[in-house]
Amino acid sequence: MTQFMLRYIAQTTSSVILFGIIFFSGIAFNISAQTTNTIPTDLFLTDDGFLFWYRPSGERVVNISKIKEAEKSPESLPANHNADGHWGEKTNGLQLSLRFPKYIFTNGESVVAIMLMRNITNKPQTYFRPPRILASQNGKVLKTKNDNGLHLMQVTMLPQTTLFPQTQNRFQIILNKVYDLSENGEYIFQAACHNPEVNSQKVSVIIKK
Amino acid sequence: MVMKYKSMRIKIHAGFVLALVLEVGSASGQSVSAEARFNVIRPTIDFAGSINGSVALDTNYIVAPGILCLHFGGSINNGTTNFGINCTASNPNLGGYDTNSNAGFFVVQVITSSVTTITKTDGSTLTINTNGLDNYYPAKNLGTGNGTVFSDAPGIGGFPTNYIQISRSENFKTVLMFLADEPEVIPVPMKEIDWNWSGSISFTNNEWFLTSSNAAITANNQDTLSFPTWSSAIHNAL
Numbered sequence: 001m002t003q004f005m006l007r008y009i010a011q012t013t014s015s016v017i018l019f020g021i022i023f024f025s026g027i028a029f030n031i032s033a034q035t036t037n038t039i040p041t042d043l044f045l046t047d048d049g050f051l052f053w054y055r056p057s058g059e060r061v062v063n064i065s066k067i068k069e070a071e072k073s074p075e076s077l078p079a080n081h082n083a084d085g086h087w088g089e090k091t092n093g094l095q096l097s098l099r100f101p102k103y104i105f106t107n108g109e110s111v112v113a114i115m116l117m118r119n120i121t122n123k124p125q126t127y128f129r130p131p132r133i134l135a136s137q138n139g140k141v142l143k144t145k146n147d148n149g150l151h152l153m154q155v156t157m158l159p160q161t162t163l164f165p166q167t168q169n170r171f172q173i174i175l176n177k178v179y180d181l182s183e184n185g186e187y188i189f190q191a192a193c194h195n196p197e198v199n200s201q202k203v204s205v206i207i208k209k
Numbered sequence: 210m211v212m213k214y215k216s217m218r219i220k221i222h223a224g225f226v227l228a229l230v231l232e233v234g235s236a237s238g239q240s241v242s243a244e245a246r247f248n249v250i251r252p253t254i255d256f257a258g259s260i261n262g263s264v265a266l267d268t269n270y271i272v273a274p275g276i277l278c279l280h281f282g283g284s285i286n287n288g289t290t291n292f293g294i295n296c297t298a299s300n301p302n303l304g305g306y307d308t309n310s311n312a313g314f315f316v317v318q319v320i321t322s323s324v325t326t327i328t329k330t331d332g333s334t335l336t337i338n339t340n341g342l343d344n345y346y347p348a349k350n351l352g353t354g355n356g357t358v359f360s361d362a363p364g365i366g367g368f369p370t371n372y373i374q375i376s377r378s379e380n381f382k383t384v385l386m387f388l389a390d391e392p393e394v395i396p397v398p399m400k401e402i403d404w405n406w407s408g409s410i411s412f413t414n415n416e417w418f419l420t421s422s423n424a425a426i427t428a429n430n431q432d433t434l435s436f437p438t439w440s441s442a443i444h445n446a447l
Contacts, residue, residue, distance in 0.1 A: 035311055035390070049345065053311035053390050054352035061311065063390060128272075128447070129345075150327070150337055153367040154446040155272050156320055156379065157344045158283065158292070158360065 035061035039166040043067065044076050044118055047167045060164070075099075075116060075170070085116065086203050092196035093121040094163070096131055098189060104206045107184055111175040111205065115191045117198070118168035128159040130171045131193040131200075135179045137186070142179050159195075184208050215240060250304040254314065254354050255297075256385040256400035257430045262293040262362060264408045264422035272447070273366050277417060279377060280364025281406035281424050292360035293424060296383050296402050301354040311390035314354035314399070315347040318361070319437045321380045321403075325365070328374035342442040343381065347396070351385070359383065363406060368417065376421075378407035384437045398436055403428035 037059055045051055045066055052060050070076035075097075079087035085097040097116040105111050113133055119125045135142040163169060175181060175189070184207055191200035212233040220228040227247050234240035262282025270278040271290050282293025298314055306312055320343050327335045351357040365377055381404050386396035406424040410417050 049315065049347040049350055050313075050388070052350060052352070053313050055311070056353065058353060058355075060352075063311075130444075132447070149335065150325055150446075151367075151369050152325075152365045152375075152446070153273060153276070153278070154365050155280075156323070156363045156443055156445060157318060157348060158362055159272060159445055159447065 034064045036064055036067070037061045040067065040071075042078050042081075043070055044078075044166055044168045045070050046075065046116075046170045047163065048170070051167065052164070075114075076168075079118075086201040088191075088198065088200040090120050091198045092127075093119060093123070093125040094127060094193070094196065094198045095120045096191050096193060096198045096200045098133065098191040098200035098203050100203065100205060103204065104208065107182065107207050107209055111181060111207070113173050113175050113189065113191075115171040115173070115200070116168045117163065117171075117193065119163035119165055122165045124162050124164050126160055126162050127193055127198070128195040129161045129169060130159075130173075131191045131198070133173060133175065133178065134190045134192050135175070136188045137183065142187075144178050145180065181207055211236065212241070220244075250306070252301065252303045252306070252312075252387050252399065254301045254385065254387075254399055255299045255430055256402060257299070258294055258296045258383070258402040258404055258426045260293065260404075260424055260426060261295050262291040262424075264406060264419070264424055266408070266410055266417060266419040270364055270366065271362065272364065276366050277368065278364045278366030279375070279408045279410050279419070280366070281362060281408070283362030283364060290362075293362040293406060294360065294383075294402075294404055294426070296359045296361075296385075298351050298354035298357050298359075298385055306389065313388050313390070314351040314357070315386045315388060315396055316349045316351055316359040317346060317384045317386055317396075317437050318343040318348045318359075319382045319384070319439055320443055321382050323379045323443065324377070326374075326376045327372055330371045330373055339443060340439070342437075342439040344442065344444055346442075347386070348383075354385070368410075368412075373412040374409070376407070376409035378405070380405040382437060384433065398433045401428060401431045401433040401435075402426060403431075 054060055074082050085099050087095055087097045095118045099114050115131050117131055187205045188202050190202045212235055215232040215234045218230040227249050228244050230242055230244045232240055232242040264281050266279050268275050268277050269284045270280045271283045271285055282291055284291050303312055320340050323339050325337045349359045383402045384398050385400040387399050388396040404426045408422040409420045411420050
């Protein structure tokens with residue numbers, strides 16, 4: 001039986017939020033999203049945690065709209081079609097990219113970096129997220145700012161995460177919050193995962209007045 | 210006769226019955242209303258937490274093997290990891306919604322409080338109190354919710370040489386959310402597990418000792434309509 005499905009959120013007078021799915025039996029159409037269990041070759045979808053849906057049988061599918069979005073994004077292209085991604089060597093079934101919206105920044109401006117960790121095999125791969133960004137200036141490795149003064153390794157959620165084939169995770173970081181970038185000059189950044197070991201290429205960024 | 214729109218109301222009847230009431234009126238003052246009622250369903254599912262590991266002080270923490278850590282679970286024994294807590298989704302019932310559409314369950318974890326107290330060799334103390342989203346939203350996609358598991362094993366390590374006492378106490382709210390694959394839809398809370406862990410260590414005779422520890426589940430497989438909230442995210446520091 002085909003069912004018409006509609007979602008809504010209604011707030012009652014007692015401020016209790018209810019959620020529901022309304023079923024109108026007998027109406028013969030379906031507004032559910034189109035899905036597929038096949039990702040086109042040479043396309044990598046970004047898994048934001050909501051990428052995959054699971055059919056009652058357990059089959060993993062993706063919404064076709066996600067594929068259409070990815071087809072328009074340079075971030076979803078194979079590494080050899082995306083030189084600006086600074087993709088590193090394929091290592092341990094994974095490949096890591098570090099990219100910036102631009103490579104010359106005004107001192108004090110937010111330096112936003114984007115990392116992509118990609119599964120380049122046909123099997124699920126596990127790694128510790130997020131990758132780190134290493135920084136150096138004039139050959140000197142920069143120390144990270146300690147965000148809460150504890151000087152401890154702290155884990156509140158296990159960092160292991162699984163990437164399915166033809167998918168990638170995306171991380172966006174404002175580097176000024178991680179490193180002191182107040183000095184003008186050239187900085188070298190590199191994304192790095194230590195478990196398993198995967199690195200991006202090194203990327204040069206200029207900060208000036 | 211020209212009828213003018215007067216009102217549209219939503220009424221909640223007993224149980225999950227929603228009624229839309231449309232009322233129209235004529236220039237002469239007559240009014241007519243029509244009411245349509247819909248049955249509203251809410252998925253059901255179990256989300257049960259179990260404590261599988263203990264609080265330990267050792268170098269056998271999966272996140273940092275070889276480094277001394279205070280951790281709740283996450284110990285590796287014969288190649289198997291015993292997590293601190295396993296939160297298992299089971300018995301999903303979507304009332305037939307998933308027959309022609311997609312739906313899924315997701316975990317969101319909030320740290321409702323994290324308190325770390327440090328005593329240094331000079332006698333000074335430092336206390337850090339924080340809360341917020343635990344790293345990522347969502348924490349994990351649990352798919353169909355049929356036997357899928359979210360596990361955690363929090364910990365701290367890499368103790369500086371000028372620390373002589375460290376205590377850590379954290380409270381977590383782990384919420385199972387339901388999401389339908391439809392436009393403009395948001396995940397909604399289904400079940401909640403509240404849990405905590407704590408541990409204190411002391412540096413005596415050139416060695417760290419575990420002086421007290423605890424781990425507990427305070428609310429398990431609890432129905433909830435409350436959305437998890439936070440104002441900032443707390444990220445692992447590795």
